[in-house]
Amino acid sequence: MEFITYEQDGFVGVVTINRPQALNALNSQVLEELEATFDSVDLEATRAIVLTGAGEKSFVAGADIGEMSTLTKAEGEAFGKKGNDVFRKIETFPIPVIAAINGFALGGGCEIAMSCDIRICSDNAVFGQPEVGLGITPGFGGTQRLARLVGAGMAKQMIYTARNIKSDEALRIGLVNAVYTQEELLPAAKKMAAGIAANAPIAVRNCKKAINDGLQVDMDKAIVIEEKLFGDCFETEDQKAGMGNFLEKDKEKKLKVVPFQNK
Numbered sequence: 001m002e003f004i005t006y007e008q009d010g011f012v013g014v015v016t017i018n019r020p021q022a023l024n025a026l027n028s029q030v031l032e033e034l035e036a037t038f039d040s041v042d043l044e045a046t047r048a049i050v051l052t053g054a055g056e057k058s059f060v061a062g063a064d065i066g067e068m069s070t071l072t073k074a075e076g077e078a079f080g081k082k083g084n085d086v087f088r089k090i091e092t093f094p095i096p097v098i099a100a101i102n103g104f105a106l107g108g109g110c111e112i113a114m115s116c117d118i119r120i121c122s123d124n125a126v127f128g129q130p131e132v133g134l135g136i137t138p139g140f141g142g143t144q145r146l147a148r149l150v151g152a153g154m155a156k157q158m159i160y161t162a163r164n165i166k167s168d169e170a171l172r173i174g175l176v177n178a179v180y181t182q183e184e185l186l187p188a189a190k191k192m193a194a195g196i197a198a199n200a201p202i203a204v205r206n207c208k209k210a211i212n213d214g215l216q217v218d219m220d221k222a223i224v225i226e227e228k229l230f231g232d233c234f235e236t237e238d239q240k241a242g243m244g245n246f247l248e249k250d251k252e253k254k255l256k257v258v259p260f261q262n263k
């Protein structure tokens, strides 16, 4: 791998997009390496992922403008599909993915962050969808995910005006959950990931699937999705141990990580 690093820290995997000379812009190779990295995560040993960018300036400054500048219509569509496939893989990845946004998150950078489950950022982070200023649309899911996250009115304003927003505004509109200093960001993301990893892994995975799948359908279908995934947790070691610890009133034991049980 030239542009992606992966580090395993207990149950937490840290994926870093590492192309600082181009502010971590996403070219085809970065997208391919990202896909290969997520494909190779050991899902027995990993319960949450943190996704971040290398350097102090940028999370991801967008798709690679140099590479896109000469694309034909067909090639543009294929490039959009490539990004969409990788981002959808992240969105539907079985375990939670936290974006630790350490600077510019523009265009494809904002879009990859939006494909993660949770977004937290540093106080120097800048978000935006500058594509219409470049003569294209946000083509890595931006026209779809931004409206779902912050509402159609705010998404349309950001996309039509191509105006960037700072971390405080991103927090205000709900694009990120929290803002940290640059030094605090990665430790905070790892701490959150470790907190998730301390909970029953099958239950956490099922929550992710229930929320994601439920949001795609009407409430009558959504609650059926929830019922199935709720029922699916019973008879697992996690459920027996988690409830058993509570009933035994064993506070010490209750705090222990419930063992992972494969299905």
Ligand code: CO8
Residues within 6 Å of the ligand: 021, 022, 023, 025, 061, 062, 063, 064, 065, 066, 076, 077, 079, 080, 083, 104, 106, 107, 108, 109, 130, 131, 134, 137, 138, 139, 140
């Ligand atoms: N692509 C390629 N190279 C980039 C990109 C990018 N998106 N962003 C920065 N770089 C490169 C610069 O060219 C520069 O390289 P070099 O040193 O070789 O000249 C290096 O990174 C450093 O950048 P700057 O010197 O510009 O740094 P500044 O601090 O002056 O500015 C900015 C930082 C404001 C982030 C500035 O670099 C910038 O505006 N970058 C472009 C941001 C942008 O417009 N991003 C959106 C791109 S479009 C997109 O993401 C579409 C996604 C959907 C694709 C669908 C496919 C069909």
